[in-house]
Amino acid sequence: MAKKINLAIIFGGESREHEISLKSASAVMQALDLNKYNVLPIAITKRGQWLIGKRGEAYLKTNLAFANKENGVTISQSQKLLVKKYQEKTITNFMEGEGSGQPIDLVIPLGHGTFMEDGRLQGILDSLHLPYIFSGCLASALAMNKNLTKIIAKNMGLTVAADLMVKRGDKINAAKIIKILSLPIVIKPNQAGSSVGVSIAKNIQELKNGIATALNLDKEALLEQFISGRELTCAIFGNSSPRALPVAEIVPKVSGWFDYKAKYADQGSDEICPAKIPKTISQEIQKDSLTIFKALGCKDLARADFIWNQEDNKPYFLEINTIPGLTAQSLAPKIAKAAGLNFKSFIEKLIEQGME
Structure with a gap:
């Protein structure tokens, strides 16, 4: 009988796409042939702690039901399974649970958005010399x-649409932006996924509101000509x-x-x-x-x-x-x-x- 492959599946994370990640992880884990694979679930809470093995599995089971609700998984729900709740940012509480010393053949990172898909998680895996699927640190960041x-x-x-960049702290001249790009204008946080914070402005007030929303989520916003x-x-x-x-x-x-x-x-x-x-x-x-x-x-x-x-x-x-x-x-x-x-x-x- 062939040796089983040890897979670590990472999900959750601090981004606004936490709930989508839980759904992806659940779907992938259900599709895996457990005669071929040993699966080590690793949940990352909304505050950044890693729950490994049975803790990670419990996290997914506990919070998956909230992933379909309007408010998703709250911070308190996300932190509920932590043992050391009052040491959230200490090194000793970076990881909890058994399995952290188990050999891993391959990591499947199923996180989306900030911290999970932007090269930072990939950099951690690279520094741990753990092979993983999907793009590496640089490609993910770009x-x-x-x-x-x-x-x-x-x-x-x-071919790409004409665009402008604005940053937090910039003096926003909405009329000038409209003159350059023409309405409607698409407003996006520069580094976010799943269309979080994206809006389409059809007038000057919507443009101002959309920029404010995008810059609340990210330090930069990309404004694009609507195509x-x-x-x-x-x-x-x-x-x-x-x-x-x-x-x-x-x-x-x-x-x-x-x-x-x-x-x-x-x-x-x-x-x-x-x-x-x-x-x-x-x-x-x-x-x-x-x-x-x-x-x-x-x-x-x-x-x-x-x-x-x-x-x-x-x-x-x-x-x-x-x-x-x-x-x-x-x-x-x-x-x-x-x-x-x-x-x-x-x-x-x-x-x-x-x-x-």
Whole structure:
């Protein structure tokens, strides 16, 4: 009998996408063949403590039910299982639970957003010499920074929307911004995922409010010219020889665009895969997705998002996600299914890539 592979699955974290991470972890753990794998759950609380083994498993079971509720997992709920509640930032309370000395063959980091997907967790794993799937420290940090990613994409020949950056402390001249970009304007925290804090301003007051919201979440905000069109996405799958999977179209049902609610609510959007678009556009999006994937140094899996403007017939690159959601509603598994990989096979392939 072949030796079991020891997998550590990391989830949770301090970002606003904590709840999505719990859903991804639950879906992946249910898909794993326990005859092939030993699984070590590692939960990271909303205050940054690591709960390992049975503590991590208990954390997931305790808090998964709150992940679907409007207010999600509260700080008090997140910290409930900690033994040393009053030593939250001491070294001795950085990790709790058994299993911290268990050999690990591969880590599956399933966190999204700040601290989890922006290179910081990847840097910790690198310093511990632990192999993991998904992109490394530098690629993760670059991809999380929307402005830097767009600069690289533009230099690689991808079409991107005109934009401006504003920072906390800047004197905001909303009228000047409107003169440069024209309304409507898309406002995004520069380093956040899942459309958290994103808004579309149709007038000067909405622009001011949107900037304030974005800068409350991040020290920088990216303001973009609004591009009308069809929302499309392409997953890149592979390590040494990555390939573009079929392009999917996203049709939001609960919002006017693919915001947080459309992404994660049940029946929040329809995903059409393969997208019913001209072959030339599909091929261009696949080519552009591979280009930015390679330019950033991504690996294993990422998902690039585009808007296809039918007036100028150009797909505009928006961003790339280095740890796409792996929930039942997530796009990457649906795209993989269209390419002939069911969810279980998809996860198996990811693990195989990580073990290369």
